[in-house]
Amino acid sequence: xxYLAAVLLVLGTAFLLIAAIGVVRLPDPLQxxxxxxxxxxxxxxxxxxxxxxxSNVEELGSTSALTILFLLITLPIGAQLLARxxxxxxxxxxxxxxxxxxxxxxxxxxxxxELAEDP
Amino acid sequence: MIDLPVLAxxxxxxxxxxxxxxxxxxxxxxxxxxxxxxxxxxxGVAVGFAAxxxxxTGRGTFLDIALGISLINxxxxxxxxxxxxxxxxxx
Numbered sequence: 001x002x003y004l005a006a007v008l009l010v011l012g013t014a015f016l017l018i019a020a021i022g023v024v025r026l027p028d029p030l031q032x033x034x035x036x037x038x039x040x041x042x043x044x045x046x047x048x049x050x051x052x053x054x055s056n057v058e059e060l061g062s063t064s065a066l067t068i069l070f071l072l073i074t075l076p077i078g079a080q081l082l083a084r085x086x087x088x089x090x091x092x093x094x095x096x097x098x099x100x101x102x103x104x105x106x107x108x109x110x111x112x113x114e115l116a117e118d119p
Numbered sequence: 120m121i122d123l124p125v126l127a128x129x130x131x132x133x134x135x136x137x138x139x140x141x142x143x144x145x146x147x148x149x150x151x152x153x154x155x156x157x158x159x160x161x162x163g164v165a166v167g168f169a170a171x172x173x174x175x176t177g178r179g180t181f182l183d184i185a186l187g188i189s190l191i192n193x194x195x196x197x198x199x200x201x202x203x204x205x206x207x208x209x210x
Contacts, residue, residue, distance in 0.1 A: 002121055005123060009126060021140060023144050024141075044167050044170070060179045071166070077193070078192070081197055085155075
């Protein structure tokens with residue numbers, strides 16, 4: 001049981017670190033969101049599972065299980081809201097040649113940086 | 120046998136590195152959407168820190184903190200998303 005908990009803790013930390021590296025390295029907001037919501041949720045969930053296995057008290061297990069459940073329910077909803085908002089607010093997206101959402105959602109045009117800074 | 124509290128203490132070091140990386144994206148992110156994605160990432164790291172602290176200190180109170188952080192994060196993300204869309208409509 002202790003070994004399993006240790007493995008889960010190491011895996012969870014590794015996933016969170018990979019997610020943070022992805023947030024820094026990937027080129028546009030949607031890809032960064034892909035890294036932070038999937039790998040980040042998995043990392044936090046693995047760490048909380050490790051707490052469940054490491055602790056013998058039942059109260060800790062129920063709180064961790066509740067937190068895991070809550071993370072798994074709310075993070076996809078939050079990511080969907082944020083993705084829609086970042087599309088609508090006109091963040092620069094990589095590889096967006098023909099845009100299937102163009103007829104559905106109004107999108108503000110993002111300017112290049114030099115133009116945006118000039119008054 | 121592995122000493123879990125000591126392991127949890129050592130695992131806080133790579134997690135602090137993750138915190139640093141996400142914080143850098145939050146400071147430097149070119150658009151507002153990038154900053155909010157970084158905020159999401161910071162919440163995941165904070166929940167992870169709370170879990171590690173629970174094991175390192177043996178106090179269950181830190182798990183309640185993890186639950187509270189994840190609750191606040193959902194409301195904050197929804198509010199920021201609405202803020203971004205409304206900001207676009209005002210132009």
